[in-house]
Amino acid sequence: MQSRFTHIFVAAVCPLVFCASSLFAQTPAGNSIEVVYNQYGSIVQTYNIDRLTGFPTQQGQGVTLDFTSGPATIVPSQNDHFLYVTAFANNQQYLWVYATDSTGVPQVPAVQTLILLGNGFSPLSIDPDGTVAYATRITQNTKNQQVFASIRSFEINPTTGKVKEGTKVATYPANGPCSSGADYASFILVGFNPSGTKMYDSWYCPYFYGEQGFYYSRPVNQKTGALGSETQIAYFSNGETTSTNLVNITRSSILYFGVPIQNSYGQSELGVASLSGTPLFNCTATMLEACGYATWETPDPSGRYVFFQVSPDNTLIAKIELGQQKVVETGNYVNGFVVGFSPDDVLVYTQDQQVLNPSTYSIYVFDPATGGVTYTGGQIEAQTEVRQFVPALRQ
Numbered sequence: 209m210q211s212r213f214t215h216i217f218v219a220a221v222c223p224l225v226f227c228a229s230s231l232f233a234q235t236p237a238g239n240s241i242e243v244v245y246n247q248y249g250s251i252v253q254t255y256n257i258d259r260l261t262g263f264p265t266q267q268g269q270g271v272t273l274d275f276t277s278g279p280a281t282i283v284p285s286q287n288d289h290f291l292y293v294t295a296f297a298n299n300q301q302y303l304w305v306y307a308t309d310s311t312g313v314p315q316v317p318a319v320q321t322l323i324l325l326g327n328g329f330s331p332l333s334i335d336p337d338g339t340v341a342y343a344t345r346i347t348q349n350t351k352n353q354q355v356f357a358s359i360r361s362f363e364i365n366p367t368t369g370k371v372k373e374g375t376k377v378a379t380y381p382a383n384g385p386c387s388s389g390a391d392y393a394s395f396i397l398v399g400f401n402p403s404g405t406k407m408y409d410s411w412y413c414p415y416f417y418g419e420q421g422f423y424y425s426r427p428v429n430q431k432t433g434a435l436g437s438e439t440q441i442a443y444f445s446n447g448e449t450t451s452t453n454l455v456n457i458t459r460s461s462i463l464y465f466g467v468p469i470q471n472s473y474g475q476s477e478l479g480v481a482s483l484s485g486t487p488l489f490n491c492t493a494t495m496l497e498a499c500g501y502a503t504w505e506t507p508d509p510s511g512r513y514v515f516f517q518v519s520p521d522n523t524l525i526a527k528i529e530l531g532q533q534k535v536v537e538t539g540n541y542v543n544g545f546v547v548g549f550s551p552d553d554v555l556v557y558t559q560d561q562q563v564l565n566p567s568t569y570s571i572y573v574f575d576p577a578t579g580g581v582t583y584t585g586g587q588i589e590a591q592t593e594v595r596q597f598v599p600a601l602r603q
Contacts, residue, residue, distance in 0.1 A: 240603045242550050243312035244557070244588065245282055245291070247596040250275055252282065252291075254313045255588055259554050262571035262586035267311045274304050274318060279595065281331035286338040288312055288602035290369035294324075294331045294343075301327040305369050312602050320370045329360075333397040336404040338366045340433045342377070344397055344409075354382040357395040359409075361433035377435045378426070385422045386413035398423070398457065404430055408441075408457060418447040421455060441485050454504070458511025461488070461530060465505045474500045478514065478535065480528060489533040496535045498524045506546045509553040510576045513538070515546045520562055525579050538579035542572050549574070551601040556581060559597075566591045 242257035244264065252271050255264040273280075275295030283292040291314050293304045303322040306314040324343075332341040341362040346355055361374035383393040390413045398408035406425050413420040421444045427436035442462055444453050454465040464479040478491040478499045493500020502516035502524070514535065516524045525540040544558035547569065556572040571586035 240552070240601055241288075241312060242552075242555060243284075243288055243600040243602050245284070245312075245596070245598040245600065246588065246590055246594050247280065247282060247598070248590070248592045248594060250280070252314055254311065256311055257550070257555060257571060257586070259550070259552075260573065261584050262555060262573045262582070263584070264571060264586055264588050267313050271314050271316060273306065273314065273316070274321070275302070282596055282598050283332050283334065284598065284600035285364075285366075285369065286334060286336065287366075288600040290319075292332045292334070292341075292371070294329065296327075301329055303329075303332070303371065305371060307369060308602070310602075312600065319368065322371060322373070330397065332362060332371075333399060333407075334364065335400050335428065335430065336402060337430065339364050340404075340428075340430065341371065342397060342407065342433075344395055346395060349382075355384070355393040355395065356380070356382055357384060357393075359397070359435065363433065374433055377433060378438075383413075384411045386411060386420070387415075389415055391415060400428070402459070404428060407435060409438075410455075418445065419453065420445045421453065423455060423457065442481070456505075456507050457483075458507050459509075460511040461528065463505070463507060463514065463528075465502075467503055476500050476502055478505065480530070480533075480535075488530065491535040496526060496537065498526055498537070499535060504545070508556075508574070508576060509549050509551070512576070513579050515542070515556075517545055520545075521560065523558065525581065527579055540579055540581050542581055542583075543570060547597050548599045550599050555599070557597065557599065567594055569597065 242259050244255045246253045250273050254267040257264050275297050280293055280295030289308055291306045301324040303324055304318040305320040306318050308314050328346045330344040332343050334341045341364055342359050344357055344359055346357050348355055357380045358376050359378040361377045363372040363374055386393040394412040396410055398410055400407055405428055407428050408425050411422040423442035424438040425441050426438045442455055456463045462481040467476045474493050480488045482488055491499035498516040498518055502518050504517040506515045514526050518524050521543055523542050523546055525538045526535050527538050528535055542556055542558050544560040547559045548557045553576045554574055556574045558570045560568045567590040569588040573582040
């Protein structure tokens with residue numbers, strides 16, 4: 209298979225420092241609590257997780273929140289003192305703000321209910337200092353042929369948790385960078401760098417012959433919430449031979465993972481680029497078997513490790529050696545599919561996708577210094593379908 213990774217990245221004007229905010233470890237305070245939220249319909253169940261053993265403790269019997277229909281998205285504040293819930297009720301989109309108690313359990317009623325006029329808003333993306341948030345708003349023309357996207361800012365009072373909708377801080381032309389032949393156009397906010405001085409977003413453009421992805425960065429004025437001009441930092445394009453494309457912008461590199469579709473078992477490939485977008489090396493099965501045979505990959509918050517799913521119930525942990533330009537095994541595995549990490553990178557959450565009733569989430573203690581994992585039996589069992597599994601760190 210001819211390598212695609214020698215040309216898929218577009219160099220950035222300035223070095224890139226980050227990817228999604230969820231990919232970066234937070235430094236916990238001494239009394240921090242690891243928290244997980246499971247959403248079942250309009251019910252949210254809270255768990256506290258022991259960071260030394262991985263054992264969960266259920267907090268209460270679940271709290272029924274205000275949304276009544278459709279999907280909802282839960283976003284914890286940076287210190288987990290508030291939950292920001294975006295959902296629909298009575299055909300209108302709302303943003304609810306819930307305070308949480310000392311264990312992270314949301315308290316009702318909401319401290320604020322904000323009507324998002326016009327609908328089409330994404331969940332909030334909160335900057336690292338917790339004082340500004342952003343949301344995309346997407347509208348379509350009457351024939352659903354074109355997507356018009358914008359970004360709006362929201363001021364956050366870190367003491368009360370309440371938000372104030374700000375101004376439209378960025379707009380895009382119809383369908384963004386997608387050409388007129390795209391089946392549709394999708395636009396999302398990816399997150400921030402650790403200092404909150406850059407924001408990252410992406411466009412996804414599927415066509416009948418393949419797909420394209422565009423990734424951009426913008427400078428952020430943390431005092432005013434204003435955004436600067438965008439710079440393209442990464443790009444992928446494929447035809448009919450590749451079914452999976454994952455781009456992750458981590459603390460140390462940009463990762464691209466592609467899985468060919470038919471009759472190509474063992475031909476997957478991980479591309480590694482520098483934070484400026486310059487390609488560094490490609491990992492195929494020749495370098496590391498998992499690079500060629502995995503069907504999915506997930507980097508940890510540090511960006512130094514890649515969790516390769518090599519079978520439905522087995523995920524291998526590999527380390528990215530940038531200096532030596534190679535990916536190496538750590539000898540460590542977790543069972544199932546990785547569904548998340550704790551924000552401080554000390555816990556790994558996996559799901560056994562072969563057991564759905566109840567759904568079982570295993571909790572591993574993770575050492576980001578070595579890539580080692582320890583499992584002592586900690587599990588969360590969900591008797592009904594989990595719509596969201598949200599790790600948080602209460603500080």
